[in-house]
Amino acid sequence: MNILIKSAKIFDKSNKDLHLKTKDILVQNGVITKISDAVTPTEDAVIVSKKNLCISIGWLDTSVSFGEPGFEERETIKNGLKTAVKGGFTDIILNTNTNPIPYTSATLAFIKDKAKEEVTNLHPLGALTVNSEAIDLAELYDMKNAGAVGFSDYKKPTSNSNLLKIALQYAQNFDGLIYSFPLDCKIAGKGIVNEGDVSTSLGLKGIPALAEELQVARDLFILEYTGGKLHIPTISTAGSVKLIREAKKKGLDVSCSVALYNLLYSDEKLTEFDTTYKVLPPLRTKEDITALIEGVKNGTIDFVTTDHNPLDIEQKKVEFDNAAYGTIGLESSFGILNTIFDTETTIEILTKGRERYGLQTPKIKEGNTACFTLFDNDTLHYINKQTSKSRAKNCMFFEEKLKGQVFGVLNKYVAEIL
Structure with missing residues (x-):
């Protein structure tokens, strides 16, 4: 053609x-x-x-979930990649929240085969541990050879510090990128939203910023000891930005991302108990938003991701306490970023960072x-349930x-x- x-x-x-x-x-x-x-x-x-x-050169999203294999009712790989096209993405990094969890090269081969001949390139992550249970390391080297661009237990923190240490040491043998989700579960407890004035007024259990920042600090100490490549996905607090900025000044090989929703909305959006706004990490404060945006501008934060996560209506149309975490956002990303930043900055955000995953940057x-x-x-426009390409409709950006x-x-x- x-x-x-x-x-x-x-x-x-x-x-x-x-x-x-x-x-x-x-x-x-x-x-x-x-x-x-x-x-x-x-x-x-x-x-x-x-x-x-x-x-511009094609855009990249570093945190995308679909469903297939195992949760095709949420989203298939084929339709998910068509949704990515509508959002302008030529490349996406696929998360590991499938069934089976991709902790072997065989599962990765299935996923990559499903994405063949689609317009958008799919680059899969492999699970860091067997079944993402944070007990035993998965087959990292075999998965790297099968096309895994990093290793992540999606939204599941590596609570075992020694396991993270061993992973960072082992992965240096083949230049592997290790993920560590920033959440201390003991501090977070049964919290489901940001701990603060809003959670108190609504009677919802809170997740303090400390739960994230304590984990980030631990991970950075371990990285300083081991060396290696560490990625901290979807940070959400001003304290995390400060910790990572200081680590980069030390020369540590660390990258991080922020979810699109944490740049746009604060926890004040929760006053109507709308489960669409229940995400992890939770919506934080306006002060956190300011720090995160500044972190993107000065390069402390490497990626802005949609953290796209299709969910069934049954997982969202329930009481707030029982609702699942997650929103979709592939189709909204450019329009949201282009309202927060100028277009040049927006395009730089959407196109940078392929090298972190061992991918070639087009020219x-x-x-x-x-x-x-x-x-x-x-042009100003809107996306709604009728115009969205995604099978799932759990999108906090509809009508934005x-x-x-x-x-x-x-x-x-x-x-x-x-």
Whole structure:
């Protein structure tokens, strides 16, 4: 397929010659063959021309859950990846909350096979421990060879400090990335929301910031002792930002992410007991939001993720105490980020960090394989239950005003223009 993208404003800070310039881009059989002010289309070329068309390299989300295998009623891999396309993502990192949990190379092979020939690339995580039970390390080396880009027990903290120490030491033999979810379960107790004025007024048991920060501090001490590569997913407090900033100054090889919802909403959203806003980590305070946004801007926080987690209506339409944690957000991510940050910063957030997972960063350059996201950075719009591609509808961002809209993606030999 030959595709001619007409008059697209390019967002690519790594290329000063193209950044914020408007160009025509010709893609032939998946390869960028011409970038110029004006390109004459070939007879068989599909022309993509839209008002306020912008383009960048394809976007990455580092924390995505679907369901398959085991929970296909929530979301299948095939439909989940189509939802990712609608959100503008050419690459996603898939979490380990499936059944069976992927702690062997065989399960990873099944997942990767299901994602073949889809527009969006799926990069699976492998479980850190057998059945994510935090007792015995899983087959990390075999899973690395089978395509695992990191090792995570999704939303389950590694309470055994020695196990984390051994994992960090062992994974250095093959440059493995070890995850540690930041939650001290003993401190968190039976808490389900942020501990503070809101939880007290609502009569809900709280999770103090200490439960996160104590675990982060422990993990960083262990990393300093062992060396290795550590990723701390979805931090949510100002204290965690400070701890990780100090660790990076020391030269520790640590990265971290923040969930999209922790940049937008505070725990004040909980006053109606709407289970859509029940997430883990919980919505925190406005002061935490300010610190997290600043952490993204100054590079302390490496990734902003949707933490996309489809759930059945039965898991959400229950009493708040009994509801499951999680929201979807792939389709809303760009529009939300583009309201919090300027477009250049938003695109930088969405495109950076592939190297952390051993993935190659695409380039907008003649002769390179095409990997683009096409978007409009200005139009205001909304997503609701009717327009969402996801099977699950547990989305806290429905009816939120989104600034900017995705037109589609082009990845290798496959394009999907919405």
